[in-house]
Amino acid sequence: MAADTAQFSQVVSTGITNSGGRLFNADLSLVNTVGLITNISFVYTNTGGRMPIFAVSASAGAVVPFPTLAPVDQRTYPGSNISFIATFGGTTPITYRWQKGTNGVFVNLSNGGNVSGATTTNLNLATVDVPDDADYRLTATNVAGNASTAIAHLLVLDTNQCITVPGDTISSAGGSDAGGEGVLHAIDNDVSKWLNFGGNGGQPFLGRSA
Numbered sequence: 001m002a003a004d005t006a007q008f009s010q011v012v013s014t015g016i017t018n019s020g021g022r023l024f025n026a027d028l029s030l031v032n033t034v035g036l037i038t039n040i041s042f043v044y045t046n047t048g049g050r051m052p053i054f055a056v057s058a059s060a061g062a063v064v065p066f067p068t069l070a071p072v073d074q075r076t077y078p079g080s081n082i083s084f085i086a087t088f089g090g091t092t093p094i095t096y097r098w099q100k101g102t103n104g105v106f107v108n109l110s111n112g113g114n115v116s117g118a119t120t121t122n123l124n125l126a127t128v129d130v131p132d133d134a135d136y137r138l139t140a141t142n143v144a145g146n147a148s149t150a151i152a153h154l155l156v157l158d159t160n161q162c163i164t165v166p167g168d169t170i171s172s173a174g175g176s177d178a179g180g181e182g183v184l185h186a187i188d189n190d191v192s193k194w195l196n197f198g199g200n201g202g203q204p205f206l207g208r209s210a
Contacts, residue, residue, distance in 0.1 A: 064147060065090035065140035071152035076128060077159060084123040086138040086149045094142045098123040101135035101151065130156050 042053060071084040088094055098118050099106040109118040114126040125132055133156040139148045 062091040062142065062144035063089075064145040065094055065142055066147060067138075067140075067149045070150040071123075071136060071138065073153045073155070075155035075157060077157050078129045079127050081124070081126050082128060082154065083117075083125075084136050084138070084152055084154075085121060087121050088138075088140040088147070088149075090140070090147075091142050091144055094140050095119070096121055097139050097141075099137050099139060099148075101137065106135070106137065125154070128154070128156055130158075132156055 065088040067086065068089050069085065069087040071086045074082055074084070076082055084098070088096075096119055098109045100109050101107075109115055109123070111118045114128065114132070116124045116126070121138065123136065123138070133154060135151045135153050137149050137151050139146060
């Protein structure tokens with residue numbers, strides 16, 4: 001949900017300067033018009049006196065779509081069938097379009113080939129292959145605007161055999177051991193590796209890898 005509390009664009013001042021009772025109304029405009037409002041808090045800032053609130057009403061408007069379920073990362077082998085699922089809240093009707101991204105550039109998907117469900121909340125990719133390895137997200141649009149889900153990545157794993165095997169000769173290019181991994185474990189077929197051997201303060205790889 002995009003918003004939990006109403007935010008108002010003005011401060012209400014009654015201007016009462018004596019003890020006589022007054023009855024006032026004030027029109028308040030919301031600063032946050034993106035999400036649903038679930039509660040409203042009024043704060044009385046005067047150091048003395050009282051101000052009872054008799055009624056609060058509002059006029060409803062269209063709510064921009066907001067994600068309620070985001071797609072999740074997936075990894076699979078070529079030839080598999082996969083699905084991405086996402087949902088949105090907001091004022092209906094809502095139209096949907098799945099997008100595929102490479103290096104941060106997203107393009108709309110259309111039904112055809114191995115793609116179906118491109119304009120629904122359920123994207124299906126049949127018999128995936130290496131070209132399907134990419135980022136995916138769902139965009140939603142209604143009369144109030146549009147929004148997108150978080151990005152989910154599809155990793156299509158290579159089925160080629162390893163060209164190295166445990167026991168192959170390997171030597172260190174320098175640096176220290178990190179996490180007990182050790183340079184001799186670089187090709188032991190473990191799925192997680194330390195590439196910087198503790199260098200660069202634990203940041204992404206720095207220096208030679210072989």
